[in-house]
Amino acid sequence: MQVTTKAIVLSGLKYGDTSLIVRAFTEQSGLKTYLLKGVLASKKGKIKSAYFQPLMQLEVVAYHKNKGTMERISEVRVNYHYESLHTNITKNAMTLFLAEMLANSIFEEEENQELYQFIEASLQWLDTHDEISNFHLYFLLRLTKYFGFFPQMGSTDAPYFNLLAGEFVYSTSLDPILYGENLKFFKMFLGINFDELHTVKMKKVNRQELLKSLILYFELHLQGFRKPKSLAVLNEVFS
Known part of the structure; x- marks a missing residue:
C-alpha cells in the first residue's frame, strides 16, 4: 500500500x-x-x-x-x-539523547496523531528558542501522558513521589521515590508550559539527578525500555 x-x-x-x-x-x-x-x-x-x-x-x-x-x-x-537543532552543540547533544529516548519508548505500528503532533511541535519549539537547558526534562515528563503513565495529580502537596506507583505519597517505602529539591523541581515542571521553562532555575546536579529519576520512571513503566547510551554525552555538554 x-x-x-x-x-x-x-x-x-x-x-x-x-x-x-x-x-x-x-x-x-x-x-x-x-x-x-x-x-x-x-x-x-x-x-x-x-x-x-x-x-x-x-x-x-x-x-x-x-x-x-x-x-x-x-x-x-x-x-x-531546522535552523539550529543539528548545528548548535547543546541542541545537537539533546537531539541525539531525545531521539534515543523516543526510539527506546515507541514500539507500536499504529497511528497516534496526538503523540506525533506533540513531538513535532516540541522539536520546532526547541529549534527556535535559546533557553533550552530544561527542555529535555519537561519534554520527557509530558511524554509520559501519551504513554499512559503521567503522574497522578492527587495529593500534590505530599512530600514524596513514588516512581513505581506514579503518584504523590506521604510516606516512604522500598519503591524508588523523589523527594526534597528534586521533587520541588518535578512539581514545578508539572505546572508550567514550554514558554515558562526558563523560569525554573536549577543547578547542574539537580538537573542530572532529576533526569536520572525520569529515565528510571520510563524504565519502570515501559516494558522493553533501554537506558540511552547518549546520556553521558548530554551530561558532558551540560557540565
Whole structure:
C-alpha cells in the first residue's frame, strides 16, 4: 500500500557498504523501519542520506506492507527545515539523547496523531528558542501522558513521589521515590508550559539527578525500555 505521511527520524543504521536501515515514527502508521538500498553510494539520487539525521521532520512516500518487515521509501522531502537543532552543540547533544529516548519508548505500528503532533511541535519549539537547558526534562515528563503513565495529580502537596506507583505519597517505602529539591523541581515542571521553562532555575546536579529519576520512571513503566547510551554525552555538554 502506498502511503504519503509525515515522519520523524528516530535512528539510522548503516547496512552493508551503501545502505541504511532507518527507524521513523510516522504520523499515519506509527513506528516504521525502512531499508534504503544504495542511499550512501548515490550522490545524484533523489533520496539523500542527509535527510535521515536524528529527529529530522520529513514527508515520505512509502510502500507499507504492514507485515512487521522493513518497508520501502520511494520519495522524501524535508517537511520542516531546522535552523539550529543539528548545528548548535547543546541542541545537537539533546537531539541525539531525545531521539534515543523516543526510539527506546515507541514500539507500536499504529497511528497516534496526538503523540506525533506533540513531538513535532516540541522539536520546532526547541529549534527556535535559546533557553533550552530544561527542555529535555519537561519534554520527557509530558511524554509520559501519551504513554499512559503521567503522574497522578492527587495529593500534590505530599512530600514524596513514588516512581513505581506514579503518584504523590506521604510516606516512604522500598519503591524508588523523589523527594526534597528534586521533587520541588518535578512539581514545578508539572505546572508550567514550554514558554515558562526558563523560569525554573536549577543547578547542574539537580538537573542530572532529576533526569536520572525520569529515565528510571520510563524504565519502570515501559516494558522493553533501554537506558540511552547518549546520556553521558548530554551530561558532558551540560557540565
